Amino acid sequence: MNVLNGLAERILAVEAPGGPVARLSVVVPSVVTPGEAFAVKLAAVDEKGYPSLECGEAARPVEGPWVGLPDAVAFEEGRPAIAIIEGVSLPDEGTYRLGFELGGQTWLSNPVLVDAKERERVFWGDPHVHTCLSRCHPTQCRSLDFCFVAARYMSGLDWVCAADHVSNDRCDKGKWEAQRRAVKVFDEPPEFAAILGYEASLKGGCGGDNNVYLRGDLEDFVDEYEEGDTRTLSEGLAEEECFIVPHHTTRPGKHGELSDRTYLGPERMPVVEIHSKWGTSEYRGNPNALHDIHEGPSYVQDHLAQGYAMGFVAGTDTHATMPSSYGDDSAHIDRLPGLTAVRAAGLAREQIYDNIKARNCYGASGERILLTGLRIAGARMGSEVPWVFPDMGRDICARVAAESEIVQVDVVRNGEDVFSTPGDGWQAWLSWTDDQDLTQVAFEPRGHFERPFVYYYLRVTCASGAQAWTSPVWLTL
Ligand SMILES: [Zn+2]
Numbered sequence: 331m332n333v334l335n336g337l338a339e340r341i342l343a344v345e346a347p348g349g350p351v352a353r354l355s356v357v358v359p360s361v362v363t364p365g366e367a368f369a370v371k372l373a374a375v376d377e378k379g380y381p382s383l384e385c386g387e388a389a390r391p392v393e394g395p396w397v398g399l400p401d402a403v404a405f406e407e408g409r410p411a412i413a414i415i416e417g418v419s420l421p422d423e424g425t426y427r428l429g430f431e432l433g434g435q436t437w438l439s440n441p442v443l444v445d446a447k448e449r450e451r452v453f454w455g456d457p458h459v460h461t462c463l464s465r466c467h468p469t470q471c472r473s474l475d476f477c478f479v480a481a482r483y484m485s486g487l488d489w490v491c492a493a494d495h496v497s498n499d500r501c502d503k504g505k506w507e508a509q510r511r512a513v514k515v516f517d518e519p520p521e522f523a524a525i526l527g528y529e530a531s532l533k534g535g536c537g538g539d540n541n542v543y544l545r546g547d548l549e550d551f552v553d554e555y556e557e558g559d560t561r562t563l564s565e566g567l568a569e570e571e572c573f574i575v576p577h578h579t580t581r582p583g584k585h586g587e588l589s590d591r592t593y594l595g596p597e598r599m600p601v602v603e604i605h606s607k608w609g610t611s612e613y614r615g616n617p618n619a620l621h622d623i624h625e626g627p628s629y630v631q632d633h634l635a636q637g638y639a640m641g642f643v644a645g646t647d648t649h650a651t652m653p654s655s656y657g658d659d660s661a662h663i664d665r666l667p668g669l670t671a672v673r674a675a676g677l678a679r680e681q682i683y684d685n686i687k688a689r690n691c692y693g694a695s696g697e698r699i700l701l702t703g704l705r706i707a708g709a710r711m712g713s714e715v716p717w718v719f720p721d722m723g724r725d726i727c728a729r730v731a732a733e734s735e736i737v738q739v740d741v742v743r744n745g746e747d748v749f750s751t752p753g754d755g756w757q758a759w760l761s762w763t764d765d766q767d768l769t770q771v772a773f774e775p776r777g778h779f780e781r782p783f784v785y786y787y788l789r790v791t792c793a794s795g796a797q798a799w800t801s802p803v804w805l806t807l
């Protein structure tokens with residue numbers, strides 16, 4: 331049952347020996363069909379999220395409609411308390427959470443939707459992990475190998491990117507070769523995808539801190555820190571299949587105020603990182619902002635108002651090499667871990683890349699919040715739709731499920747919360763028609779848009795503080 335191979339287990343035990351168990355993480359896939367076999371990933375971790383070496387107990391599943399679960403999963407003291415149970419299934423359609431008992435408590439999994447017709451799956455990943463190769467907080471970081479092993483087995487993620495720093499001479503040819511080879515070693519579709527990428531820092535006014543993500547391989551990285559901006563960075567990578575993602579755009583000094591020069595359009599800059607452990611950059615005054623904030627218009631909603639058509643991703647920017655988790659991060663990197671949900675037909679690095687590029691993705695903090703059946707004016711998230719009759723109502727619907735109680739689901743239109751619906755426990759159903767005449771609220775043509783435009787996205791907020799933000803849908807008048 332514990333299919334962790336010997337080397338992966340030793341990497342976890344040596345690099346992140348966890349103390350007493352603080353919680354049990356139970357991870358299931360977000361979308362499956364009835365009767366489809368899937369894996370359940372268990373990790374008993376300490377208070378920082380490191381896999382416990384001190385767990386000698388067994389975890390027992392709570393009774394439910396699950397087929398193929400063992401009566402108990404025994405952990406052994408001295409070994410990382412991680413287990414993978416293959417061949418589990420659910421016979422009937424519905425939304426479920428799997429409970430396991432450990433240490434006198436019940437721990438619930440993320441929600442899984444069982445649906446015979448849902449063609450797209452949801453794959454969770456952390457696009458923004460730093461390892462010791464970054465030479466940034468090196469004593470807190472772990473190795474490149476640890477990044478991939480921890481993402482897959484400890485955090486139960488589907489994909490990850492070690493987006494290490496390259497600027498200020500922090501990378502060289504040897505380190506870059508290590509990055510390229512690690513991706514080849516750990517990329518194992520359809521179980522796990524490793525994405526090649528790196529962090530290209532830029533100065534405030536030049537686009538700020540950005541990550542470059544590659545569809546395939548890249549012979550050598552391009553760094554424009556001293557003289558360039560996002561545009562010269564993109565030009566340096568002109569031959570490559572890649573895109574560039576601004577992050578923590580509200581950070582002072584390195585701020586990501588964007589201009590028509592530094593915004594690169596949906597091909598080269600399809601998404602922005604709305605949340606990381608630095609904080610949330612959604613709008614000024616949000617409850618989880620960065621500790622220090624740039625004064626200028628650098629929030630995601632500022633960029634959307636500028637006509638920059640960016641969808642949303644979220645990650646950790648962990649400098650403790652803890653993919654979508656906690657670890658020994660510094661005091662200013664202490665918000666909830668972020669993660670990105672990518673909707674795709676299957677799991678491979680190209681499918682993750684293509685669907686982020688298509689903005690068919692959303693960002694979340696703290697939990698795998700599941701958003702399905704999402705349609706805004708008939709379109710999926712990330713779409714741009716010509717809307718001929720501005721006074722014709724727009725139907726907005728989605729079903730939401732979370733690990734914890736859902737407080738509310740908000741519809742955001744051009745920077746304004748225009749509708750909210752409360753959760754019903756850990757689930758919520760949104761169905762609303764916006765009848766507002768859009769000529770009254772549309773933004774004037776600017777940035778990417780040659781016609782007046784309106785954007786909509788959804789924000790989910792849970793009692794745990796976890797949030798999710800769907801990539802927007804844009805209507806052009
Ligand atoms: Zn750093």
Ligand SMILES: [Zn+2]
Nearest residue numbers: 458460529647
């Ligand atoms: Zn970073």
